[in-house]
Amino acid sequence: MVDQYKKSGYNKYDLRLVDTNLIFMNLNGEYKGIKKILKKESRMYKWFQRFRWIFMTASFLFFVFGLQIFGRWIHNIDLPVFACPANSDQIVHCACFYLSHLDKLFLRSSVIELAVYFSTLFLFIVIFGRTFCGFICPMGYMQDIAYKIKEILHIDGISRKEKLMEVLKVAKYLIVLVFLGMTFFGFNFCRICPAVITSPMFAGFNHAITVGYLLAILMFVLSFFMRRFWCNICPLGYLVGIFHKISFFKIKKDCQACTSCGACYEACPMRIKSIYTEKSKKDVTTSECIFCGECVKSCPENNALAISFCNKKFYISSREDFMRLKRERKKKRG
Amino acid sequence: MKSPSIDQCLEERQKERFLNKSRQLAVKYLNKLEELPGTPNNFTYFRKILKKAFIENDTFIRSTNEKIIGTYCVMVPQEIIYAAGARPVQLCSGNYAGVHFGDDIVPRDSCPLVKAVVGNNMVSGSSIYDDCSMYIVPITCDCKKKMAGILKDYKETLELHVPINKLDDTGMDYYVKELYIMMEKIGRITGKKVTRIDLEHQIDEMAVVQDEIYRFIQLKGNRNLLIRGSHAMAVMNSFSYDDKTCWAANLKLLNNELEVKLKQKNYITKKKLPRILITGSPIAFPNLKIPLLIEEMGGVVVADETCMGDRGLYDPVAVCDTSMDGLMRALANRYVLPCSCPIFTENRQRIERIKQMVHDYQVDGVIYHVLRGCLVYDFEYQEMEKVLGELGISMIRVESDYNEEDVEQIKIRMEAFVEMIKFR
Numbered sequence: 147m148v149d150q151y152k153k154s155g156y157n158k159y160d161l162r163l164v165d166t167n168l169i170f171m172n173l174n175g176e177y178k179g180i181k182k183i184l185k186k187e188s189r190m191y192k193w194f195q196r197f198r199w200i201f202m203t204a205s206f207l208f209f210v211f212g213l214q215i216f217g218r219w220i221h222n223i224d225l226p227v228f229a230c231p232a233n234s235d236q237i238v239h240c241a242c243f244y245l246s247h248l249d250k251l252f253l254r255s256s257v258i259e260l261a262v263y264f265s266t267l268f269l270f271i272v273i274f275g276r277t278f279c280g281f282i283c284p285m286g287y288m289q290d291i292a293y294k295i296k297e298i299l300h301i302d303g304i305s306r307k308e309k310l311m312e313v314l315k316v317a318k319y320l321i322v323l324v325f326l327g328m329t330f331f332g333f334n335f336c337r338i339c340p341a342v343i344t345s346p347m348f349a350g351f352n353h354a355i356t357v358g359y360l361l362a363i364l365m366f367v368l369s370f371f372m373r374r375f376w377c378n379i380c381p382l383g384y385l386v387g388i389f390h391k392i393s394f395f396k397i398k399k400d401c402q403a404c405t406s407c408g409a410c411y412e413a414c415p416m417r418i419k420s421i422y423t424e425k426s427k428k429d430v431t432t433s434e435c436i437f438c439g440e441c442v443k444s445c446p447e448n449n450a451l452a453i454s455f456c457n458k459k460f461y462i463s464s465r466e467d468f469m470r471l472k473r474e475r476k477k478k479r480g
Numbered sequence: 481m482k483s484p485s486i487d488q489c490l491e492e493r494q495k496e497r498f499l500n501k502s503r504q505l506a507v508k509y510l511n512k513l514e515e516l517p518g519t520p521n522n523f524t525y526f527r528k529i530l531k532k533a534f535i536e537n538d539t540f541i542r543s544t545n546e547k548i549i550g551t552y553c554v555m556v557p558q559e560i561i562y563a564a565g566a567r568p569v570q571l572c573s574g575n576y577a578g579v580h581f582g583d584d585i586v587p588r589d590s591c592p593l594v595k596a597v598v599g600n601n602m603v604s605g606s607s608i609y610d611d612c613s614m615y616i617v618p619i620t621c622d623c624k625k626k627m628a629g630i631l632k633d634y635k636e637t638l639e640l641h642v643p644i645n646k647l648d649d650t651g652m653d654y655y656v657k658e659l660y661i662m663m664e665k666i667g668r669i670t671g672k673k674v675t676r677i678d679l680e681h682q683i684d685e686m687a688v689v690q691d692e693i694y695r696f697i698q699l700k701g702n703r704n705l706l707i708r709g710s711h712a713m714a715v716m717n718s719f720s721y722d723d724k725t726c727w728a729a730n731l732k733l734l735n736n737e738l739e740v741k742l743k744q745k746n747y748i749t750k751k752k753l754p755r756i757l758i759t760g761s762p763i764a765f766p767n768l769k770i771p772l773l774i775e776e777m778g779g780v781v782v783a784d785e786t787c788m789g790d791r792g793l794y795d796p797v798a799v800c801d802t803s804m805d806g807l808m809r810a811l812a813n814r815y816v817l818p819c820s821c822p823i824f825t826e827n828r829q830r831i832e833r834i835k836q837m838v839h840d841y842q843v844d845g846v847i848y849h850v851l852r853g854c855l856v857y858d859f860e861y862q863e864m865e866k867v868l869g870e871l872g873i874s875m876i877r878v879e880s881d882y883n884e885e886d887v888e889q890i891k892i893r894m895e896a897f898v899e900m901i902k903f904r
Contacts, residue, residue, distance in 0.1 A: 300676060302805040308649045402836045406646070406829040407818035409798030412809060423647055425828050444798045468796065469691055476684045 190460065191467035194439045198280065202287045209284050209345045212237025224267050226386045227278050228285035232336070233345040241267050242382050246325055246335040271386050275393030279383050279436035284344040286436070289369035289376055293415075296370050303371045306417045311378075318379045325381035340365045340376065374415040377436060387433030395437055396454045397421065399430045403450040410441035410451060421451075443471070498603045499537070501577035505766045506534035512772055513714055518748035520741075522734040523711055526718045530765060533721040537607045547670050550612035550635075551720075552597070552627070553620055554792035555642055555819055557659060557811040559686055562724075563678040564666040569608055570720035571615070572788065573597050574767030579882045585630065591853040592882035593762060594623040601634045608721070613669050616662065618642045620823040621856050638665055645825050646817055656812045676804045683797050683807065689728040693793045696731055699738045701782050701841035704747040706738045709758070709781020710771040716789050717765040753778060754901035755842055759785040759834060759864075760849035760857050767882060770849050773890055779898045783841045785834055786849070787821060794818075822856040830860065831867050838873055844901045846875040847894075851882075874901065 208216075213235040224241040231243040244251040244263060251260070270278070279286055296303060304310075325335045340362035368375040377383055401424060411422035416434040421441060424430050437453060445451040445463035452459040510527060513519070532538055547566040551558070554570075561568040578599030579592050585602075586595045600609050617628035618640040631637045641658050643651025663674050700712045715734070719727060741747070756779045763770060763786050771781045784790055795818040799810045820830035837843065846868060850857050861877055868875050876897050880886055 297802060300803045302803045303801060305653075305805060305809060307653065402832050402839070404829070405795060405818040405820075405833060407795055407798065408646075408813045409800070409810075412798065412813055413800040425832065440800070444800055446796050446798060465694060465796075468798075469687070469694070472684075472687050472796070476687075479680075 190462070191443065191464075191471060194461050195443065198439065199290075201281045202284075202290065205282045206284045206287050206345075208237045209233070210348045211235060222262075224263055225278065225282070226267060226271060226382055227283040228339075228341040228344065228380070228382060229283070230336075230339065230341045230344055230346050232342065233349045235349050236345060242339075242341070243336070245382065245385070246339075247329050248326060249329050271389050272392055273394050275390055275395050275437070276383060276386050276435060277395050277437045278386065279377055279380070280438040285341050285380075286374060286377060288344060288366065289374050292366050292370040293373045301371075303373070306372060308419070311417050314378045318381070318384055321379055322381040322384055335381075374436070374438075378416060378434075383436070384433065387435075390431050390433050390435065393431070394456050395431075396429055396457075397431045397435055397437070397441070398428055398452045398454050398459060399424060400428070400450050401425050403447050405447055405450075407446065409444040409446065413440040413444040415440060444468075495603050495605050498577050498581065498599075499605050501580075502575045502606065502766070503535050503537075505576050506530070509766050509768050509772070510535075513710060513768070516708055516710060516772075516775060518705075518708060519711060520707060520734055520737055522730065522737050523715070525730040525733075526715045529718045529722045529727075530714065533608055533718075534766065537605070547613045548611050549666060549669075550609065550615045552615065552624065553618040554787045555618040555620065555815050555821075556616050556640060556662075557815045558720075559679060559682040559797070559811055560659060560663050560674070561666055562682045562685075563674045564663060565670040565672040566613070566666055568720060569612065570717075570764075570788070571597065571600075571609065571612070572762055572764045573600050574764030574882070575600060575606075576766065576882045576884070578603075586626075589853050590623045590626075591761070591851050593764065593851060593854075594627045596882055597627060598630055601631060614638060614666070616640055620821065621854075623853070638662060642816060642823070644823075647826065652812060652816070655816060656808055659808055659812055676802075676807065679804070679807050679811075680799075680802065683799060683811070685725065687796060689724050689731075690793065690796045692728050692731045692735060693790075694796075695735050696738075697783075697790055697794065699735060699742070702742065703842065704742075704745075705749055705753070705780050705782075706741055706747065707734075708748065708775055709756075709784065710768055710775055712781070713763060713768060713771050713784065713789050714765070716793065717763075719793065749780075753780045754844045754898050755780055755782045756898075757781070757783045757785065757834070757837055757841065757843040757846045758789070758849055759846060761851035761854040762786055762788045763849065764788050769880060769884075769887065769890070770847065770878060773887070773894050774847065774898070777891065777894045777898045779845070779894070779901075782843060783837050785820065785830070785837060787819070791820065822860045827860065831864060834864065835867065835871065838868070838871065843873065844904075845897060846873055847897070848875055848877045850877060850879045852879055874904075 209229040210233070216237055220238055223238045224244070225238050226241045228242055229236055229240045231240045251263070255263070328334055336358075338357045338361060340358055342358040342362055365376045399421065406422065408422050411417070411419055414421065415438060416436060418432050418434050420432055421430045439453060439461060442451045442453055442461050442463045446465050446468040448464045450463050452462040454460065510531060513523075514527065548569050549561050549566045550571040551561075551568050552571055556568065558568045572593055573596040574593070575596045578596035580599065581602050582595030582597070582599030586598050600606050604610055612635060615631050615635050615637040617624060617631060617637055619625050619628065620642055628637055628639050638661075640662060641654060643655055645651060667673055696712070696715070700707055700709070715731070756774055758771060758774075758781055763784075765788075771784075774781055795814055797810050797814045799807060801807075801809070818829075820827060820833050822830065834846070838846070846864075848857075848861055848864065850861070865875055874897070876893060878890055878893065880890060
């Protein structure tokens with residue numbers, strides 16, 4: 147049988163020519179050309195991740211050199227990201243400074259300044275939530291770069307286990323306490339903060355925080371083996387995440403369409419298990435979710451996972467996209 | 481476990497009778513498949529593979545000198561076997577003749593599939609069993625567990641420990657470790673060390689096959705009938721008996737044929753027949769009794785949720801991390817987590833899966849197939865009936881064995897079921 151097919155040139159038959167676009171069933175079981183139905187979503191599968199990288203790179207550059215280009219006019223806005231304010235060239239201010247200096251915030255600021263600080267911060271948290279972590283935070287960007295290097299080198303990472311995650315969770319709560327409370331004991335979080343690796347270092351601000359640099363190097367190495375290691379214990383991210391229930395960005399799941407294949411759990415840099423185990427709720431956003439979109443990207447089921455903004459799903463998982471992505475990756479490898 | 485007296489008693493004549501019987505059975509069911517109206521032209525290839533493996537008793541491996549590894553469940557990652565330079569063959573048997581022999585050493589109440597497998601091993605002569613260099617038996621249900629013990633007497637058998645609860649990460653970690661051991665053992669047989677690139681390449685090749693399978697499943701579940709479920713089941717069953725690239729190329733031809741039919745609106749039947757979904761115990765090749773009976777009685781099988789059918793090949797591997805460990809984890813996840821086999825303690829996902837299938841393929845009725853002695857499936861019947869009852873989908877439980885004696889009885893029930901749906 148094999149010989150017969152080899153003779154007829156079967157093995158040369160290029161299977162990549164299989165055009166799965168031709169056929170697609172919509173939910174009514176009616177055959178339609180897929181191109182019309184899925185036009186909007188099919189672009190998203192490519193662009194969501196690209197957009198994320200472009201956005202992160204751009205915001206990184208803004209954080210490092212922004213002030214020199216755009217001036218000081220939005221300098222007083224506080225964003226909930228880890229861009230160290232020790233770099234005074236940043237285009238916007240970073241909320242972490244006052245959160246770790248609560249005594250300064252309450253003693254020295256006027257009421258109007260306080261109101262502006264908290265209201266803008268709250269507004270950002272409600273509208274964007276932890277998308278800041280996935281799209282803007284320079285600390286996250288550094289870690290993503292570290293992980294990208296690992297991916298290119300194909301080195302075995304540390305697969306995150308449940309026990310390790312429990313330890314990290316406890317560590318996170320401790321760090322939150324240190325982050326908020328140390329300032330009242332004559333010490334502050336900035337002295338040990340690993341975020342010095344982000345903008346001050348690149349902008350040429352040299353300040354002598356040795357512990358911070360050591361921790362920063364440690365974080366970089368750890369995030370090489372474990373994707374987004376710092377984000378798992380990030381105190382600022384946790385404080386933003388608390389408000390996930392009223393945030394506009396959500397991860398939605400269709401529990402019926404889900405086959406529980408665990409791809410989302412494996413792909414998730416924050417190792418959120420409930421996204422995979424949930425079997426009844428529609429909203430599977432947790433305080434850890436950073437909206438990196440990896441779960442939707444790796445989900446092979448139509449409509450099973452989606453990222454939504456104000457209940458409007460804009461990045462939806464589908465088998466077509468999953469397979470297209472796989473084919474593209476294969477083509478890239480050659 | 482093995483009693484040597486049986487081996488001694490087994491004369492040449494007995495062996496011949498066994499082979500004749502199994503051949504007759506395969507011929508009978510292949511003829512039945514052929515006689516069904518609306519057989520696609522490109523079905524011939526799949527018929528030929530099954531004919532070669534079950535009637536001519538000649539595996540494709542004999543000509544290529546490759547090692548073959550027998551697998552006894554869909555929870556064995558085939559990519560690893562391919563990457564190690566061997567070929568997997570699905571050995572879960574539907575052979576009625578095997579049951580007769582297996583009955584001697586397997587207890588009466590165990591499932592006929594295990595009896596048939598043991599019987600096929602006791603009587604040497606069927607090539608797909610004889611050519612294997614090693615067996616891999618995932619420890620799933622009780623019968624399979626004891627079967628692994630018995631098979632050790634006949635061939636080198638590797639037990640693959642499958643986690644009892646999928647939600648438990650420790651169990652999955654252990655399974656990944658088992659896969660490394662499996663890879664090493666197969667490597668020892670073929671003399672090849674599996675590299676990361678091999679594995680990645682095989683995952684890619686399998687993805688191409690799965691593209692076609694997904695397309696096939698979608699076409700099969702089309703609103704108007706394009707291919708009969710029995711044919712589809714035979715196609716799925718033939719997967720492991722030929723080179724996978726060749727198989728996929730032929731499935732592509734079949735898909736293209738069906739697609740042309742779809743565009744020309746050349747459906748098998750214009751009538752609206754009851755659309756039926758089969759779920760439950762495995763339906764392995766010669767035992768295509770249930771789907772064939774449904775189709776004889778005027779129903780159409782539009783989807784199936786059985787491991788030898790769509791379930792085993794439906795889910796793709798989702799690679800998130802391209803390191804060796806990442807690939808192994810992705811494979812472990814794909815072969816265990818989405819599998820809705822009831823051997824897992826918590827199996828809510830099977831019900832959700834069936835609800836989704838009922839919705840996607842507009843199913844009118846569900847047939848819950850239980851092989852006699854297949855307890856795990858029986859356990860889940862109650863809840864399934866309750867959930868489907870709420871949806872207004874009728875379901876019957878059909879118990880069958882590996883013989884022809886229950887055909888008439890099943891026929892009557894099936895007819896009543898199909899008629900009931902028609903008049904609703």
